[in-house]
Amino acid sequence: MLLQRLHHRALSTRIFKSPLPPLEFPQKTTWQLIQEMDDHFHKPAVVCGVNHTTITFGELVDKVNAIATSLSERGIGKGDVVLTNSVNCIEYPLISQATTALGATLSPAPPLFRGDELAIQMKVANAKLVITHHTVQDAAKDAIAIAPIDKNRQFCIGPSDHFESFDNLFRPKSRVGDYPIPELDLFRDVSHLPYSSGTTGAPKGVKLSFYNMTANALQASTAEKMGSHALTVLPYYHIYMGTLLNTFLLQGTAQVALPKFDLELFLSSLERYKVEKVHIVPPIANYLAKDPAVDKYDLSATKALISAAAPMGEGLQEAIESRLGVTMKQAYGMTELSPFVNYSLDGNVKPGSSGTLIFNTELRVVCPEKGHDLGYNEKGELWYRGPQTMLGYYENEEATEATLTNCGFVKTGDIGYIDEDHHVYVVDRLKELIKYKGHQIAPAELEDVILSHPAVADVACIRGYDAQNEEVPKACIVLKDGQSLTTDEIMEYTNSRVAPLKRFDKLHF
Incomplete structure (x- = not known):
């Protein structure tokens, strides 16, 4: 009987492991690692993509130490939450490293938040200090x-006219660098507290440890060598760019900060800085595939x-x-995973x-209906485990238990599968699947078909209901300027x- 139970357990749990050789991660913060990069101190670290102001690695170390000293003078130390409400700018990487130097916790908020939305995060995170940007200061x-x-x-x-100038933090009253070095438990102390909806529900604070942040930055850094310059067109407040910020610094790559996505600025920056590789999101990819402005720039680098x-x-x-002659690669992750767990390597x-x-990352593919593990090419919910796995949700044990298993896997709420070559495919969100006459329909698949039409600029496929109150796919479509298209067409x-x-019941323009 015991052997039968053990055999059943072996069959019911199937863990896919990374095909890549395991890494050994130093038990240091990202800030400690950056300070050891003496051979990079003369190189550019952060560049403003608007006015081209440049901060070298040596200047970055000096500025971070000055900010950390000033924050310490204001009573900020280990475990205190510093909330940012800012667009991308050259000051942001300095803030990120200064909070790490103090053992404080960085809680980034979207710059598009209204005042009441920002207040909620400030309250829930128990923020002790706020840094905003002049373009969004009214909300703060x-x-x-x-x-x-x-x-x-x-x-x-x-x-x-309302807030103290951030520049004052560069001029502490005491000697620069004269701040207490925190005694950290890298595995338990919280470095970042971004907010995420997770798989369901209202946004929750995601506790990412100092070890999480170091490990994922080194995982990404080893997976992708970026070249001399990288564009930070994606928002720093999002964990995607928050981790890439560390990745670029640890590679010695200069990051060119763009305050927001503007197609002309984005393209001119690619041309000016001869950016070899750039991280984007699908909406930007859509511009690159279809917008005529792309043809005005030399993107050969x-x-x-x-x-x-x-x-x-x-x-x-x-x-x-086809249009740009580049390799288009994908990666995958989520805030609860710091975020990277999948990455398309060069040549693969x-x-x-x-x-x-x-x-160092593991995956289970779990049947959403029956809860058992699935094999190659079988679609199920993706569960991940690795050194980048979150500690849990801030003061929300119920949500933590619903997302983080007892054995350390994060339930992503995403449906996907893994093939025999160890490639992972994300099909759609579990909660967004449309169930039509017993069949599960992935909105992303339908969106890809509609986006292939030359007159379509953007589309969102949603769950609708017919006269019998049965689920059916519907689509909301945005046409390109000057284009016309009928519903029938x-x-x-x-x-x-x-x-x-998978055929549509209704379309809306």
């Missing part, structure tokens, strides 16, 4: 009126694009590769794949390219 002002913070702990990057944050269909991937790219499991185009069970 409104938030602080709701969730008060000491006046000497409110700073603004750029001009402000760019050899690869890496997309993450959402699945990209094979059609869009092929369109970019497959259409539609988010890559293989990154170093796009219905005919789409329905001729999908199986009958």
Whole structure:
């Protein structure tokens, strides 16, 4: 009987392991590793993509030490939460490393938050200090009126009549570097506290340890060598770019900070800095595949694009590769995983794949209905485990237990599969699947078909209901400027390219 139980357990749990050789991670923070990079001190570390102001690695170390000293003078130390509300700028990497130097916790908020939304994160995270940006300072002002913070702990990057200038942090009263070095438990102390909806529900604080951040930065750094310059067009507040920030620094790559996505600025920056590889998201990929402005710039230096944050269909991937002559690669992760778990390595790219499991990472593919593990090419919920796995949700044990298993796997809420070559494919979100007459339909698959139409700029496929209250696929479509398209035309185009069970009930322009 015991042997039968052991045999059943062996069959019921199937763990796929990374095909890459395991890495050994130093028990140090990213800041400690950066300070050891003496041979890079004369090289550019951070560049403003608007006015081209440059900070070298040596200057970065000096500025980070100055900021950390000033924050310490304001009472910030180990475990205290520093909340940022800022667009991308050259100051952001300095803030990130300064909080790490103090053993404090960085909680980044989206710059598009309204004041009431920002106040919620400030309250829930128990923020002790706020740093905003002059372009979004009104929201921070409104938030602080709701969730008060000491006046000497409110700073603004750029001009402000209300907040203390961030530049004052470069001029501490005591000697630069004279701040207490924290005694950290790298595996348990929280380095970053970004907010995520996870698989369901309202945003929750994701506790990422100092070890999580070091490990994932080194996992990504080993997976992808970026060249001399990288563009940070994706927002720093998002964990995708938050980890790449560390990755670029640890590689000695200069990161060119763009305050927001502007197609002309993005393209001119690629040309000016001869960026070899750039991280993007599918909406940017769509511009690169279709917008005529792309043809005005010399992008010959760019050899690869890496997309993450959402699945990209094979059609869009092929369109970019055909137009630009680049390799279009994908990666995958989520905030709860610091974020990277899959990565398409150079020379090992497959259409539609988010890559293989990154170093030291494990995967289970679990049947959503019955809960048993699945094998190769079988679609199920993706569960991941590795050194990048979160500690849990901040003060939310119920959500933690629902997402993090007892054996350390994060349930992603994403449906996908792994093939015999160890490539992982993300099909869709579990909660977004449309169940039509017993069949599960992935919105992303339908979106890829519609996006292939030359008149379509963007599309979102959603769950709708017919007269019998049965689920059916619906689509909301944005046309390119100057284009016209009737409902019948796009219905005919789409329905001729999908199986009958995936045909649309309604389309909206």
